[in-house]
Amino acid sequence: MPRPVDPSPPAISAREAEVLALLGEFLSNAEIAARLFISVRTVESHVSSLLRKLEVPDRRALSRHAAEQNRDRPSSPAPVLPTPLTAFVGRVREREELAEAVKARREVTAVGPGGVGKTRLALTVAAQLAEAEGYFTDGVWFVDLVPVTDPARLAATVAAAVGVGEQPGRDIDESLLSTLADRRALLVLDNCEQVRDGVGPFLERLLGACPHLHVLVTSRARLLVPFEWVYPVPPLSREGGDASEAVSLFMERAAAVGLPPDPTVRGRVVALCERLDGMALAIELAAARWATLGLDGLTAGLSDQLRVLSGGPRAHDRHRSVRAALDWSHDLLDPADRALLRRVSAFVAPFTAEAAGEVAGYAPLTPESVADGLGRLAEQSLLTVVPSAHGTRYRALETIRQYGAERLAEADEFLNTRTRHADWCLAGAADLGTTDTGADWRARFDALAGDLRAALAWTATEPARPSEAHELALRLAELTFAANLLGEAQQRYEQAAELAVPVEAVSGDHPPAHVTTTPEGRSTSARAMPLEGAPDGGTDPGAPLGGGTAPRAACPDLSRIPVHAAADALRHAAGVAGCRRHGDDMYRLHLAAGEVARRGGDTAGAARDLAAAATVAYRFSSEFAELPSAAEATGVLGQARKLAGESDDLAAEAGVALAEAAVLADAFGAVQGGADNTAQETVAYAERAVDLARRAGDPVAESAALDALSGARTWAGESFAAADAARRRIDVLAAAPRTPASAHELTDALAMAAGTAVGVGDLPAARRWGARLAELPMLAEVGHYATSWLLVADAFAGNAQGVVAGGTRFLDAWEQSGRQRSFSLGPAAAAAAMIHGLRGDAETRARWLALVGEAGTESEYRYGYGAVFEAMHLLHQGDAEAALRRVAPEPEQVWKWVSWIWLHWYVALRAEAAVLAGHPEAEARIAAAREVVEGNPVASAQVERAAALRAGDVPGLLRVARDFEAAGCPYQAARTLVLAGGEHAKAGEEALAGLGFRVGVQGHFAG
Known part of the structure; x- marks a missing residue:
């Protein structure tokens, strides 16, 4: 409103x-x-x-x-509330009391029997409070918990309603708490009774972390938590006789279905409403039959039921009035419609007539008779018609659905109906598939997901149906992954494994993860830190990789486990964990898969899984909260090598080779050359891993091996070969089927391709790969990771507008992720700081520089990307002496900080700074830089600009300006014109101003 x-x-x-x-x-x-x-x-x-x-x-x-x-007036965020389709009648006193309670207290529970009108009252009060000045200025949200049968899904359901997505490095509970932490908002949780035990702890965490959040709960029973303030919702007022709230509701609803009641019968309506105890649902059900039964028929049909159920032993007190109305309505049905009503109670979400036919269409019903029966039930308000883009759907109100479920058990049809419902869910999941996941697919998934979860919850508790439960979990895992619900996808894959093997067989004894500080002196290859506790810092590539401690996951006797089903589910779960950038989970799940495979006799599979765990520990070490020790990881690799030798399997051999390459590449990166290993030997290990993976026909393993090769090439100083290996990964993965593992590999491949393209000056390619990364739906909520290389590429090109706009999105996404650490965060923040410095915005530059320290070590900024971006800023300001000091170390002195992306930029800037500062070794630096950057269009132009400046070659500078334009660097082209001086300087200054930069450089020549 x-x-x-x-x-x-x-x-x-x-x-x-x-x-x-x-x-x-x-x-x-x-x-x-x-x-x-x-x-x-x-x-x-x-x-x-x-x-x-x-x-x-x-x-x-x-x-x-x-x-x-x-x-002319600003407005508060529009409340996210369902739009009422009928007028709200009465409740003036309750509206005022409940609104004041919600404003004054953090948590209010509106309690009352089913059908008393709690939901409509809560919605009305929420709409009223959304317009109240100075209260819930950040929003009002409504969350229907009817489809939720698992308390573990509470946070995910609330997050979906609020608009919070999956955030890497944290679960959905943490993401929700982070988003709502400072919000002055109201959250309405409706129908909490079926997950009451989970709501209390959930709200305790939520309210403790969100001091300005208020919650209004509707439930049939109190939550029984100390911070709860209970507001009992009374029946509709019957005071005032024929002008009472109850009578007004009946008359309004009856008029909506046909001829309005004659005013002369209002007195008899008062008596009817008295018999219904003023229960809103009962009154509305009675009014819905007004047009066909009239007042006499309603009174006659209701009389016996009220007398039998009122205060009798067949129901709890809170059910009496609603049960009376429902029993009356149920008894007016013919036997076939009664059967249909109880059988469709299996559905928790709106369903089609076709779906009802499959689940409920057995004797005495037929699938063909179900559609007509649904219409009759809808006419009697026992079902609600829900129009949708895919045709008419039906939904039972939760009270009616629970009533139907009780009747289902009484009729001894529960097992048959729930089994048919589970079969329908499995068929629906298979029909839905995961290949075409557009908007229409997502709508169909959302329509099915609630029933899938409910069917899984039931079958998981049925000992006679382990195969159905396992398949439901697996299908739900596949679908939630396709829907980018990564947290649930990992959970469901793990559940599928647990349904195939004992839970202790897959959980292991991995201690809870906690955030640790990145050790100083870590490797700055494409991956971050070497393993903690490695002998000699983990830098002896020639040492044996066997031995060490046993894996963390210990398993009991699993001789009768369905090995492939369980192990495959764990492998997929590990892939999803990778997509979420949860290194600890990847490692744990690969270990568990390996142990399950080994106990089941799959030696080759066990070797691949253990090798994958060792690879993860090195390759994705920056994504761990708590790294395993080097002794543990190398011990796991030793076991993988032993099992691979026993299996004589090419894929297992390829996996071990990849792990060895990852270990050696990381060790070489930690200390140049290692003890017995050279850069070329490390390259050879990686090339062997690539060859074996290709021969094994595993594109995901081949991409991972190419990543190791790319890293090894950078240490060898072969920047173009490293970029080529990174690009090849994308081509290899194009033919890979979409699995969690291949999706994770593709996100990494695109990031590495963008980064290495920046390193060799191919800025258009860097933007192309970066844009593809940013467009991946899976990364929609991880904007800082997805857009980091776009910021870097735009900064080198001098695209100030792109950096300013992209930087805003980057910061917003980073905040939403909980300020997650990332090896790509530092360069992106430093790049943005440099651009704001060129724009003359010192305050914003300082804010970006403050973020750099949250990403990595001082050494990374001091000698790597920080030196590059700061030198560019200083040269723009005309302070060549300061720029020269910033890049003073020889590349060989700080090689591990500049040998990846930054080497070409570093040596080119050293040459230019030396010329502009009049350094005696300027000529030598130009010559050395030419040899390093040959083939890099941007860095080569920088070196040639330095040469032209030293020689006083103005025509040469103009040629360089054109080269910069051709390479997609308008900033450097404009700066070159300014350096050329004379008549060219004015054109350069105008171009810089047009790009959004403050003119800071001075003309190097007078003319």
């Missing part, structure tokens, strides 16, 4: 102001009535009054007047 405009003249009432504001949205009288919960006739009266008071000629002019006032 929009914020009302200021009444003008003052005689306009508050309600008229609300009507006027909605007229400014060009709503009809009926739409305004539904929004404000008043009658159409009342709206018409307010419109007439406004026409008179504002002295406007007609309704169109009145709407234009209101629209102009609305545009």
Whole structure:
């Protein structure tokens, strides 16, 4: 509801102001009535009054007047609340009391029996509070917990309603807490009774972390937590006789289904509402039958049921009134419709007639008779019709669905119906598939997901149905992964494995992860740190890789395990963990898969899994919260090597070779050359891994081996070969089927391709790969990771506009991720700082530089990317001496910080700074740099600019400016013109200003 405009003249009432504001949205009288919960006739009266008071000629002019006032006023976030389809009747006192309670207290539970009207009251109060000045300025959200059967899904369900997505490095609970931490907002949790035991602990965490958040809960029972304030929702007031709230509700609803009741019968309606105990649901069900049964029929049909159930032993007190209404409605059905009502209670989400036919269409029903029966149930308000893009769907209110489930058990049809429902879910999941996942697919998945989860929850507790439970978990894992619900996908894959093997067989004894500080002196190849506790710092590539401690996952006797099903599920779970950038989970799950495979006699599979665990420990070490020791990881690798030798399997041999290459590449990166290993020997190990993976026909393993090769090439100083290996990964993965492992590998491949393209000056390619990375739906909530290389590429090109806009998105996504550490964060932040420095925005530059320290070590910034970006900034300011000091160390002195992406830029800047500062070794530096950067279009142009500046070659500078333009670097082209001086300097200064930069360089020549 929009914020009302200021009444003008003052005689306009508050309600008229609300009507006027909605007229400014060009709503009809009926739409305004539904929004404000008043009658159409009342709206018409307010419109007439406004026409008179504002002295406007007609309704169109009145709407234009209101629209102009609305545009001049800021509004609070629109409440995320369902739009009521019927008017809200009565409850004036309850609305006021509950609204005041919610404003004054952090958690309020509106309790009462099913059907008393808790949901409509909560929605009305929430809509009212959304417009209250100074309260819930950051939003009001409504979360329906009806489909939730597993308390573990509470956070995910609330997050989906609030709009919080999966964030790498943290679970959905942490993501939700982070998003709501500072929000002044109201959260309405509806229908909590079926997950009451989970709601209390969930709210305790939520409210403790979010001091400005208020929660309104509706439930049949109290949560029984100390911070709860309970508001009992009474039945509709019957005071006032034929003018009571209960009678008004009956008359309004009865009029909606046919001929309105004659006013002369209102007295008898009072008696009927008294018999229904003022329960809103019971009254509405009775009113729905008014047109066909009339008052006599309603009274006769209800009388016996009320007398039998009121206070009797067949129901709890909180069920009496609603059960009376439902029993009455149930007894009016013919036997076939009764069977249909109880059988469709298996569905937790809206369902189609076809789905109901498959689940409920057995004797005495047939699939063909179900559709007609659904129509009759909908006419009697026992089902709600839900139009959708895929046809009509039906839904039972939760109270009615629970009632149907009880009747299902009484009829001894529970097992048969739930089995058919589980089979329908499996068929639906198979039909849905995971190949085409567009918008239509997502809508179909959302329609099926709630029932899949419910079917899984049931079958998982049925000892006689382990295969169905395992398949449901596996299908749900595949679908949630395709839907980019990565946290649930990992959970479901692990659940599938647990349903195939004992839980202790896959959980292991890995201690809880905790955040640790990155050790100083870590490797700065594409991966971060060497393993903690490695002998001699983990830098002896020639040492044997066997031995060490046993894996963390210990398993009991699993001789009768379905090995492939369990191990494959664990491998997929590890792949999802990789997509989430949870290194600890990747390592744990690969170990568990290896142990399950080994105990089941799959020696080759066990070798591959253990080798994968060892590879993860080195290759993705920056994504661990707690790294395994080097002794442990190398011990795992030793076991993998032994098992691979026993299996004589090419894929296992390839996996071991990859692990060895990853270990050696990391060890070589930690200390140049290692003890007995050279860079070329490390390259040879990686090339062997690539060859074996290719021969084994495993594109994911081949891509991983190419990554090791790319890293080895960088240490060997072969930048172009490293970039080529990174690009080859993308080609290799193009033919790979989409699995969690291949999806994880592709995200890494795109990031590495973008980074190495920057390193060799191919900025268009860097932007191309970076854009592909940013467009991956799986990374939609990880914008800082997905866009980091775009920032770096744009910074080198001098695209200030792109860096400023991209930097805003980058920071927002990084904050949402919980300020996650990443090896790509530092360069991106330093690049953005450099651009803001060129723009003359010192304050913003300082803020970006402050972020750099949260990404890596001082050495990385001091001698690597920081030296490059700071030198560029200093040269732009004309401070060549300071720039020269910034890149003073010879590349060989700081080689491990600059040998990856930054080497070409580093040596080119050293040459230019030396020339501009008049350094005596300028000529030698130019010559050395030419040899290193040959083939890099941007860095080569920088070196040639330095040579032209030293020689006083203005025509040469103009040629360099054109080379920069051709390489996609307009900033460097403009700067070259300024350095050329004379008439060219003015053109260069204008170009720099056009790019958004403050002119800081000075012309190097007078003419």
